[in-house]
Amino acid sequence: MVQLENGTNFFINDNVDVLIVILQRLDGGSLGVAACVCKLWCSITRNDSLWEHLCFRHVSPPPEGVRTVVLALGGYRRLYMVCIKPVLDRLRKWKKGTGFDESEVMKRVWMQHEVELSLSLFCVDYYERVFLGGGGGAAASSLMFLCNAVNV
Amino acid sequence: MKRDRDREREKKSFNGGVSNGGFSGKGKIWEEDEEETPDAGMDELLAVLGYKVKSSDMADVAQKLEQLEMAMGTTMEDGITHLSTDTVHKNPSDMAGWVQSMLSSISTNFDMCNQENELVLSGCGSSSSIIDFSRNEQNHRTTTISDDDLRAIPGGAVFNSDSNKRQRSSSSFSTSMLTDSSAARPVVLVDSQETGVRLVHTLMACAEAVQQENLTLADQLVRHIGILAVSQSGAMRKVATYFAEALARRIYKIYPQDSIESSYTDVLQMHFYETCPYLKFAHFTANQAILEAFTGCNKVHVIDFSLKQGMQWPALMQALALRPGGPPAFRLTGIGPPQPDNTDALQQVGWKLAQLAETIGVEFEFRGFVANSLADLDAAILDIRPSETEAVAINSVFELHRLLSRPGAIEKVLNSIKQINPKIVTLVEQEANHNAGVFIDRFNEALHYYSTMFDSLESSGSSSSASPTGILPQPPVNNQDLVMSEVYLGRQICNVVACEGSDRVERHETLNQWRVRMNSSGFDPVHLGSNAFKQASMLLALFAGGDGYRVEENDGCLMLGWHTRPLIATSAWKLSPDSGTGAGEVEM
Numbered sequence: 001m002v003q004l005e006n007g008t009n010f011f012i013n014d015n016v017d018v019l020i021v022i023l024q025r026l027d028g029g030s031l032g033v034a035a036c037v038c039k040l041w042c043s044i045t046r047n048d049s050l051w052e053h054l055c056f057r058h059v060s061p062p063p064e065g066v067r068t069v070v071l072a073l074g075g076y077r078r079l080y081m082v083c084i085k086p087v088l089d090r091l092r093k094w095k096k097g098t099g100f101d102e103s104e105v106m107k108r109v110w111m112q113h114e115v116e117l118s119l120s121l122f123c124v125d126y127y128e129r130v131f132l133g134g135g136g137g138a139a140a141s142s143l144m145f146l147c148n149a150v151n152v
Numbered sequence: 153m154k155r156d157r158d159r160e161r162e163k164k165s166f167n168g169g170v171s172n173g174g175f176s177g178k179g180k181i182w183e184e185d186e187e188e189t190p191d192a193g194m195d196e197l198l199a200v201l202g203y204k205v206k207s208s209d210m211a212d213v214a215q216k217l218e219q220l221e222m223a224m225g226t227t228m229e230d231g232i233t234h235l236s237t238d239t240v241h242k243n244p245s246d247m248a249g250w251v252q253s254m255l256s257s258i259s260t261n262f263d264m265c266n267q268e269n270e271l272v273l274s275g276c277g278s279s280s281s282i283i284d285f286s287r288n289e290q291n292h293r294t295t296t297i298s299d300d301d302l303r304a305i306p307g308g309a310v311f312n313s314d315s316n317k318r319q320r321s322s323s324s325f326s327t328s329m330l331t332d333s334s335a336a337r338p339v340v341l342v343d344s345q346e347t348g349v350r351l352v353h354t355l356m357a358c359a360e361a362v363q364q365e366n367l368t369l370a371d372q373l374v375r376h377i378g379i380l381a382v383s384q385s386g387a388m389r390k391v392a393t394y395f396a397e398a399l400a401r402r403i404y405k406i407y408p409q410d411s412i413e414s415s416y417t418d419v420l421q422m423h424f425y426e427t428c429p430y431l432k433f434a435h436f437t438a439n440q441a442i443l444e445a446f447t448g449c450n451k452v453h454v455i456d457f458s459l460k461q462g463m464q465w466p467a468l469m470q471a472l473a474l475r476p477g478g479p480p481a482f483r484l485t486g487i488g489p490p491q492p493d494n495t496d497a498l499q500q501v502g503w504k505l506a507q508l509a510e511t512i513g514v515e516f517e518f519r520g521f522v523a524n525s526l527a528d529l530d531a532a533i534l535d536i537r538p539s540e541t542e543a544v545a546i547n548s549v550f551e552l553h554r555l556l557s558r559p560g561a562i563e564k565v566l567n568s569i570k571q572i573n574p575k576i577v578t579l580v581e582q583e584a585n586h587n588a589g590v591f592i593d594r595f596n597e598a599l600h601y602y603s604t605m606f607d608s609l610e611s612s613g614s615s616s617s618a619s620p621t622g623i624l625p626q627p628p629v630n631n632q633d634l635v636m637s638e639v640y641l642g643r644q645i646c647n648v649v650a651c652e653g654s655d656r657v658e659r660h661e662t663l664n665q666w667r668v669r670m671n672s673s674g675f676d677p678v679h680l681g682s683n684a685f686k687q688a689s690m691l692l693a694l695f696a697g698g699d700g701y702r703v704e705e706n707d708g709c710l711m712l713g714w715h716t717r718p719l720i721a722t723s724a725w726k727l728s729p730d731s732g733t734g735a736g737e738v739e740m
Contacts, residue, residue: 065513069473072511087694094693113683116471117690120436123470123512124463131504132422132461 013040020044024053028085051076055084056115066119073126082125083118198247199631205247207385216251223255351380351392352599358399359595367403374400387606394642395599398649407655408646415491418460420643423636425463428612429695430720433688433703433712434549435464438578440684441724442545443471445576449543451481455534455572457526457548459486462501464549466508473512481515483542485534490522498522526551527561531571544574552666553581556659566673570727576678577725579670582660583711583718586648598648601719602641608714609637611700663709663721670725678724679708688712 002010012019023034023045031054035045044050052067055076070079091114198205205213244250354377361370374396381392401407425431446452452472456464465484472479484505488498498520509516523529536544546569555561569577584601588594647658661669667677685705692701692712704711704718711718 065474065478069470069512072513073470087690090694091690113686113690117687119474120467120470123466123508126511127463127466127504127508131508 013038016040016044020050023050026054028054028080046077048076051080055080070119070122073122079118079122083122084115087114087118087121202245203247204245209248213248213251216255217247220251220255347380347383348388351377351384351388354380355392355395355399355599356592356596358396359592362399362402363590363592370399370403374403387603387610390638391599391603391606394602394638394645395649397642398646401646401650407650408643415497417640417643418497420636420640421460422463423633424640427633427637428609429692429701430712431463431549432691433710434580434720434722435467436691437680437684437688437710437722438547438549438580438724439464439468439471440687441576441578441678441680441722442468442547443475444681444683445545445678445724445726446472446480446543447475449480449575451483451537451542453483453485453537453542453544455485455487455544455546455574457487457546458551459488459498459501459520462486462505464547465505469505469509469514469516470512473514479514481517482509483517483519485519485521487521487523487526487529489524496520525558525561526555527558527564530564530568534572536572539573539575544572546572546574546577548578549580550582552579553587553659553661554657556587556661557654557657562669563673566670566675570674573727575726577675578722579666579725580720580722581663581666583663583713583721584660585662585665587659587661595649598645600717602645604714604717605641605719606638608700608719609634609641612695663706663711663723666721666723670723674728675725676728677708678726680705680710680722680724684710684722 002012004010019041023031026034031045031050035042048071052070070076073079074082354373358370358373358377361367361373377392377396377399381389381396384392421431442454454465454468456462469479469482472482484502486498486502491497499518502518502520506516506518519535521529521533536542552562552565555565582601584597586594586598586601588597644658647656648660651657670677685703688703688710692703695701700714702713702715702718704713706718706721709721709723711721713719
């Protein structure tokens with residue numbers, strides 16, 4: 001709650017549109033934290049459009065049809081967590097290591113490629129997960145099963 | 153938030169467990185840059201079975217197990233009943249600790265023997281010697297090679313289920329001391345580096361002996377390799393073991409059965425796909441070439457010479473779905489070997505791909521063809537539609553080299569390809585010459601090639617990475633993936649070294665050799681563009697241990713290698729404008 005100059009109180013939870021605008025500026029980790037605040041925030045942050053905004057924030061507008069495909073393959077939040085974030089993190093380290101050209105144009109070009117690569121990997125992930133039973137080979141999913149049993 | 157907590161827990165248990173779920177309770181929170189894991193230094197083969205023994209402790213643990221066995225055998229019954237009532241049990245998966253605690257809880261008349269062994273240990277020089285556990289021989293031995301049973305075949309080192317057997321290789325190159333005590337074992341240290349060099353020399357000497365048909369010498373050498381190999385660790389040991397096994401098969405003429413189901417090979421290849429980037433590189437670069445060839449076409453047809461699990465096609469379909477202007481109608485023809493249990497594996501893969509296509513909105517059609525060999529097919533069977541309406545691409549990943557085992561097969565297939573009149577032919581092959589006529593040359597080539605391969609597997613397995621999915625590399629706990637990938641490569645090694653004639657299907661040839669062949673058969677090269685190069689580089693950067701991998705561009709073709717050695721090569725081809733359907737002259 002914030003007290004405005006004219007004396008009225010401002011509750012952020014009453015002004016969801018403002019909240020959304022703020023959340024759109026956060027990164028993935030912070031969105032995760034935000035989801036823990038309360039039920040309202042949790043439901044807002046789970047909204048896929050926030051994550052869509054996050055995925056394509058720095059890239060020139062994605063081609064039409066991406067949304068249908070991404071939603072069909074599992075949604076933007078999953079795309080971000082499974083592919084885009086790890087890809088960006090690893091490539092950031094790699095680029096630092098190779099003394100990369102960081103001009104604005106190059107940045108955008110590379111981000112485009114990174115997003116394309118992420119989308120391909122996302123599709124392969126979907127295929128493995130849904131059709132080949134368990135992503136990462138059967139060994140990983142059988143391990144998961146064992147983990148859960150122990151924790152019971 | 154709950155999900156994050158679960159993920160933390162998963163990470164912890166991934167860290168502490170081995171593939172059969174045994175937990176050592178050491179789960180530390182596992183960070184992205186952490187190099188050391190509790191599994192570091194553990195013997196991988198035993199780890200698969202649930203036992204955690206450090207490779208460096210192996211000799212020690214084996215010796216103690218022997219002593220324990222002896223102690224339990226010779227001690228009076230009273231002496232050990234307290235073990236059953238003793239409620240303190242150490243975790244048996246930590247073998248070193250368990251064995252120690254068991255030994256110390258049994259009577260101490262073996263202390264003397266331990267002391268004697270210490271003497272033996274200190275008495276030895278620093279030169280390399282060999283672990284020897286022969287139960288029967290307690291007296292001074294001469295340096296003879298016992299004419300022994302097939303346990304000497306080092307296959308045991310790879311597939312064994314008993315930790316003792318591995319150490320107990322019965323051929324005895326002994327520099328051991330005399331002992332009188334019934335319990336004492338002459339245990340000697342092994343100097344690993346010297347044995348490494350000696351191992352390579354012995355391997356090559358053995359191959360030379362095989363080449364000269366001196367089978368008795370080769371036999372002795374191959375046993376020696378088995379012993380030396382055990383003293384190594386990591387990639388060197390595995391490579392040596394596989395090569396020794398292959399040599400042994402060649403010497404004793406125990407050829408690998410070809411009845412291994414292709415579904416098993418598929419499973420192995422899946423693990424290989426997960427563990428290291430070679431297959432992914434192959435798929436992504438080939439897809440890029442196909443994608444570019446298909447620009448502007450509304451109907452496309454891809455013929456895959458070895459469909460397997462169809463892992464290449466989801467990414468292509470997704471790229472087609474998102475291309476500007478919308479996706480074309482996509483038709484896939486998959487070719488595969490017959491299944492021993494008569495299941496229609498191809499149809500199942502086709503069905504899965506069809507469902508994926510429907511999910512992402514691509515019009516899809518599938519056809520499967522079962523064939524023992526590509527040469528059995530021809531263009532007429534494949535239902536090729538007129539090229540004005542449909543563009544065709546032919547894709548061959550690690551498949552074309554198999555045709556070289558039968559004379560005339562490759563020419564027939566290349567001819568059929570020309571009749572199909574594709575827009576592009578993508579070819580991915582191993583970058584090595586494993587098809588030389590002379591055995592020793594083949595052997596040396598293969599030794600270098602697979603050593604590099606195993607090296608790269610080793611480092612991708614041991615680096616840390618953070619990802620909850622299977623696409624981006626998994627943490628090193630996925631040793632099962634690693635082991636399966638090694639088995640996959642091991643079978644190739646076996647085929648290259650042990651088989652001959654039409655059985656030897658792993659006839660890899662270098663990019664230049666393929667270039668000559670394709671050029672003389674009427675194909676022109678298509679340069680893989682910079683997009684493919686960029687994608688490949690990014691893909692490799694994602695893989696842990698990615699510093700070792702190198703993408704090189706070689707006159708329009710892309711090669712993926714480990715450090716300075718290229719290992720696989722992707723090339724693309726189209727028909728020469730002036731080539732007819734006649735066969736060109738091909739140098740074999």
